[in-house]
Amino acid sequence: MSVYREYITAATPEWVGLPKGKSQGKIGARFGNMVMSTPNARHMKLPLYGHDITVLLRTDFKFGLPDPICGPQPYHAHNAHLACMIAPTMEYDFHHLFRPFLTQWWTPLPGNPNLGKLDTEIVLTLSRKGNAWAKDILQQVEDIKKGTAGTTLRIEDISVDKLEPSIWRLKRLWITLRRPATLEELQWRYVNAQRLELNLRSHIDFEFIYSKRFKNPPEVPLLTNNGRMGAMTTHYPTAQMLYHCGLPVW
Structure with a gap:
């Protein structure tokens, strides 16, 4: 992945609300001939701009820096x-x-060392927490339909047609984790279950919380939620929008 030089802005950022002397960012770093700063993140990240990146499946069955569940993306x-x-x-x-897969969770089947099962407690933990979240979201959707949710959200603001099938796919992934498979196959299923739930949660949080903020960012920057991934951008107005919406931005 690469971004041509003309798409990297030369504008010097000025961030509202930062202390005098830090108006260009709380922290910054130089990467080759490119400088990156952030007004609200706690740590500097390696930019995914201005250089080639080889995307490879790693031994943890993730894709490293270009993986949306591992770090902020453009x-x-x-x-x-x-x-x-x-x-x-x-x-x-x-x-x-985010719990890494541990090989000791996998126990070979008697008489067939190539196939094994995943620790039952690990699968139950994953499905219990995911099920509780899914149940809560579906209840919120029902409350919005009835007008009893205590929110300005309308049912038209939510992708209901995609929500229920996505939750069904997530539950199917939990079921497959209970089935015997090779160590590598079960690790792949485990990471995919994490990936799907994280992606689904981010869609829901975007529609429930951030969509309207993105369209009409507050004039005064919101308190930064460092529990969110945030994003990188070379587009200064986009950076300002994310900053004012309370998301980490680089």
Whole structure:
């Protein structure tokens, strides 16, 4: 993946609300002939602009820096939900979505060392937490339909036609984790279940929380939610929009 030099802005950022002397960003770094700064993130990230990136499947069955579940991605309007994705964390409510797969969870079947089963408790943890979240979201959708949700959201604002099939696919993935398979196959299923739930959560959070903010950003920047992935951009107005909406931006 590469971005031509003419798509990298030369504009010097000026961020509203930052202390004097830091109006160009809280932290910044130089990468070759490119400088990147952030007004609200805690850490600097390697830019996914201005250089070639080889996307490879890693031993953890993820794709490294260009993987949306591993780190912030370049912002595009058609996948704006990625900026709203939960950032990697060890918090209890989200730990199951980032817990690395451990080979000791896999036990070979008697008489067939090539096939094995995943630890039942691991599968139950993944499905219990995901099920609880899915049940809550579906209930919120029903409340919005009835007008009892206590929100200005309308049912037209939510992709209901995509929500239920996506939850069904997620539940199917949990079921496949209970079935015998090779170690590599079960690891692939495990990471895909995490990926699907993270992606689904980001879609829901975008529609429930961030969509209207993106269209009409507040004049005063919201408190940054560092629990979100945020995004990178070379487009200064987009960076301002994300900053004012309370998402980390680089």
